[in-house]
Amino acid sequence: MSTTPRRLRAAGKWLLSLPAVLFLAGNVNAGEAFPLGTKQDPKDILLELNEKVDSDYLDAPQKILSMPNNPAYWDAEDGKELFNQKRGPKNASLANCDFGQGPGKLKGAYAKMPRYFEDTGRVMNPERRLVYCMKTLQGFSEDSKAVQNRGELKQMLTYIASQSNGYEWAPSMNHPMEKAMRDAGEAMFYRRAGKLDQNCATCHYEPGTNVRASAMPSVKIPEEWTKAVSWPAFRLGKRDIRSPYQRMRGCYYQMRKGLLQPRTDAAVAMQTFWLDAARGQPAILPDLKR
Amino acid sequence: MGYRTVTGTGIALLAAGFLFATGGCAAGESSDMKAGESHMKKDIPRSQYTEMSSEKLAEYLIFNRGFKVDQEIPENQGGGTTADRMKQDRIQEACSQLNGQAPDSSTAQKVQKIAKNSVQYPEGGVELGDWKEGQALAEDAYGWRVAHKVDDHNKRDPGGLCMNCHVFESDKKGRSGSIGVGLVGYGNKRGQGEETLRYTYRQIYNSHTNYPCGHMPRFGAKGLLTQEQIGDLMAYLLDPESPVNQ
Numbered sequence: 001m002s003t004t005p006r007r008l009r010a011a012g013k014w015l016l017s018l019p020a021v022l023f024l025a026g027n028v029n030a031g032e033a034f035p036l037g038t039k040q041d042p043k044d045i046l047l048e049l050n051e052k053v054d055s056d057y058l059d060a061p062q063k064i065l066s067m068p069n070n071p072a073y074w075d076a077e078d079g080k081e082l083f084n085q086k087r088g089p090k091n092a093s094l095a096n097c098d099f100g101q102g103p104g105k106l107k108g109a110y111a112k113m114p115r116y117f118e119d120t121g122r123v124m125n126p127e128r129r130l131v132y133c134m135k136t137l138q139g140f141s142e143d144s145k146a147v148q149n150r151g152e153l154k155q156m157l158t159y160i161a162s163q164s165n166g167y168e169w170a171p172s173m174n175h176p177m178e179k180a181m182r183d184a185g186e187a188m189f190y191r192r193a194g195k196l197d198q199n200c201a202t203c204h205y206e207p208g209t210n211v212r213a214s215a216m217p218s219v220k221i222p223e224e225w226t227k228a229v230s231w232p233a234f235r236l237g238k239r240d241i242r243s244p245y246q247r248m249r250g251c252y253y254q255m256r257k258g259l260l261q262p263r264t265d266a267a268v269a270m271q272t273f274w275l276d277a278a279r280g281q282p283a284i285l286p287d288l289k290r
Numbered sequence: 291m292g293y294r295t296v297t298g299t300g301i302a303l304l305a306a307g308f309l310f311a312t313g314g315c316a317a318g319e320s321s322d323m324k325a326g327e328s329h330m331k332k333d334i335p336r337s338q339y340t341e342m343s344s345e346k347l348a349e350y351l352i353f354n355r356g357f358k359v360d361q362e363i364p365e366n367q368g369g370g371t372t373a374d375r376m377k378q379d380r381i382q383e384a385c386s387q388l389n390g391q392a393p394d395s396s397t398a399q400k401v402q403k404i405a406k407n408s409v410q411y412p413e414g415g416v417e418l419g420d421w422k423e424g425q426a427l428a429e430d431a432y433g434w435r436v437a438h439k440v441d442d443h444n445k446r447d448p449g450g451l452c453m454n455c456h457v458f459e460s461d462k463k464g465r466s467g468s469i470g471v472g473l474v475g476y477g478n479k480r481g482q483g484e485e486t487l488r489y490t491y492r493q494i495y496n497s498h499t500n501y502p503c504g505h506m507p508r509f510g511a512k513g514l515l516t517q518e519q520i521g522d523l524m525a526y527l528l529d530p531e532s533p534v535n536q
Contacts, residue, residue, distance in 0.1 A: 121336060176340040183344035184351055190389045191348060192382040194375045195368075195434045195514065196451075196507040201390045203469065210468045211454050212431075252357075252437065258372030259358040259437035265336075266356020269348070 036076050036159075037285070039166030043067040045282045046227070053223045056208060056215040072158055072234035072286035075241045079159030082152055088138030097133035099126065099160065100172070110164035111283045114181065114272045115172035123181045125271050126160055127153065127245060128263040154243050158232045161285040169226060169278040178272065181265070185273025188266065189219070195256035202255075204228070214290075219277050226281035229274045233287035241286065244271055345387075352376055363436055366443040368513065372436055380404055385503035398502040405498035408511040409491075416487040417521055424526030425533070427519055428452035434514065450515060450523060451507070458526070459533045470506060477528040477535040490527060494520050 046064045049055075083094045099109035100117070114125040120132065131147055134140045140147050147153075172178050189200040200219075203211055207218040217228035231244040245262045248270055252260050260267055332354065339347055353359055359373035368374075378386065384401050385393065393401065426449075433448020435441045441448065455470035457463050480486045492499045495510030509515040515523070526532050 177336070180339045180342070180344070180347060184339075184347040186389075187344045187348035187386075188352065190386055191352075191378070192386045193378050195512060197382055197385075197512075198505070198507070199386065202505045205390045206469070208468075210466075212467050213465045249438065253435055253439070256434045256436070257357075257375050259361060260356060261358055264351075264356040266351040269351055269356075 036073055036080075037162035037165050039164075040282060041067075042070070042165065042284050042287070045166060045284055049223045049226070049281075053221055055217075055221065055224045056210075057217045057224050058227060067288055070234055070286060070288040072232060072241050072288065073162070075155045075232075075234075076158045076162045076286060079152075079155035079157065083156050083159055087146065088134065088140045088144075090137065090139035092137050092139075094130075094133050094137060094156070097130070097137060099129055106160055106163040108164050108167045110161045110285065111167035112164075112170050112172055114178070114268050114275070116175035116177045123175075123177050123265075123268055123272065125244070125263075125268045127157055127243065128268060130156055130160065131263060150243075154232060154241050157243060158241055158286050161232055161283075164283050165285040166282050168280050169229070169275050169283055171272055171275045171279070173276070181269040182272040182276050185269035185271070185276075188270050189273055193257060198255040200251065203251075219274070222278055222281045225274075226278040227284055227287065229278050230284040230287040232285075233289045236288070236290050358437075361436060364440065364443070367434060367436065367441070375436065381498055381503075381508075388503060393503040401498050401502035405496045405502065405508075405511070408496050408508070409499060410495075410510070410517075411488070411491065412517045412521070416484075416491045416524070418482070418487075418525040418529055419518060419521030419523075421522070421525040421529040421532035421534075423519075424522035424524070425458075427515075427523055428456075428458055428526055448514070450509070450519065452523065455506075473527060473534060475535060477530060477532065480528070482528050486528070487524070490524050491520060494523060 043064055046058060046067065050058050050064075086093050096103040098104075098117075099106060100112055100115045101107070101109045110126050113129070114123050116123050117129070122128075124132065130153065134147055135142070138146075171182070173182065192199045203209065203216045204219050207221055207224075209216050209218075217224045219225055229244070231247055232241050234240070235242050243262075245260070245267055248267060249260045249262075252258065332350075334342075334350060334354075342350065353373065353376065357372065357376055359371060359376060361372040363370050363372060363375070381401050381404055384397050388397070428450050429452075430449020431451045431454055432446055433441050433443060433451075452458070453462070453466050455467040457466040457468065457472045457474055459466075460474050480490075489500065493506070494515070496508045497504050497506035498508065507514060510517070510520060527534055529535070
């Protein structure tokens with residue numbers, strides 16, 4: 001697959017998303033599990049989680065049976081190619097980017113983030129670190145086309161994430177700054193504001209609640225919550241991969257609050273809290289969601 | 291967002307103190323805004339984050355390192371900027387500190403008192419409107435969104451969002467939410483006495499009068515629905531002809 005031209009893969013991705021979408025009409029195509037970064041088959045992860053907890057959120061059959069047809073794997077392939085391509089003013093690849101486990105070491109790195117990085121003095125999530133590496137290793141500026149191309153950033157993020165599939169969520173809590181960000185994220189989670197007085201807990205606290213037809217995952221049930229925080233994911237409804245940031249932005253939007261901006265401390269704090277709440281549970285990366 | 295570096299711990303601490311100690315809030319929902327807080331732009335070096343309480347750090351990140359707080363909100367959504375959406379009034383602040391738990395009695399009393407003071411009953415008393423209008427409102431979840439896709443109230447009126455959280459009619463259960471209590475047969479159980487009318491009106495206008503720190507939005511107190519619309523929703527709940535009571 002890695003030798004397929006990217007444009008062909010884009011067409012293939014569109015076609016591949018069809019069986020997943022059409023599954024509800026009973027037309028499921030039993031494909032093979034994708035080996036890109038597999039530590040454990042996402043289908044098996046979900047089946048095991050389902051045995052541990054009684055959850056409407058996990059239990060929707062299309063979520064499990066269409067996992068092998070997850071179109072996000074094609075994005076991960078594209079992302080891998082971009083990641084390893086020599087690009088930018090410095091004509092360098094990102095192969096030596098350090099996501100916390102040492103330069104070029106991606107296995108399990110995504111599941112151990114966000115984390116504090118000495119070289120920047122900041123707690124960074126994978127997206128922030130990725131752009132940092134594009135700037136330092138490749139010489140791209142903030143307003144360069146490469147950094148502004150959110151589609152490509154998401155594809156690279158999907159590739160990096162895929163290398164942590166099946167790893168337990170274990171955001172680093174060794175540095176005081178990591179703890180401070182986690183705690184601030186928790187305060188944000190419970191902070192009511194906006195036209196509707198809502199906080200994240202309005203929808204994501206009591207187990208087994210629905211918003212309209214959608215089953216909501218609860219922050220109190222780690223086995224359920226791990227799927228909720230497993231991003232990037234292919235959204236069937238959007239027919240595209242979506243990043244962790246887009247999930248947060250969407251929730252704040254629906255709560256009728258302001259626009260959260262990517263790669264900010266607020267976004268990192270929230271991500272630190274929500275991944276800490278899934279600690280010890282297997283990551284599903286990339287995920288497939290409705 | 292400019293990350294101006296402030297050198298010197300003293301200056302930074304002074305800045306942090308200043309951020310949370312000075313008064314003044316922008317217009318909009320002014321009567322309920324908590325006192326003694328401003329959201330002026332300040333730069334606090336990251337090395338100071340560990341010195342701050344989690345609530346203060348969250349507050350700082352929201353207004354200075356995260357949200358686009360200077361986005362203008364259309365007049366028909368209440369005007370102002372998104373900073374006004376992110377600021378807390380006293381009820382929001384008190385209920386946020388519970389971390390999902392039920393309120394203690396002093397918080398409950400305080401919140402209930404603020405809520406009761408906010409309720410304005412219609413002149414001439416509470417009356418039921420048109421249940422069909424109420425049904426349409428209850429099922430409509432449009433409105434009040436800003437950020438990256440602003441709802442245009444000139445093109446479409448905002449709805450009541452009710453079905454997001456409540457079941458009103460049994461045959462619509464599959465597409466109704468369950469964050470709030472089920473309301474099938476609401477009127478059959480309660481009748482249409484004065485007590486029921488006022489209770490139901492209060493619940494929609496400001497639910498904290500009945501359930502302090504509950505999760506139902508304050509549709510009257512926050513200007514999400516007019517008194518007439520509340521009357522229509524009440525008809526949907528209480529009118530014997532309404533499908534809620536069939």
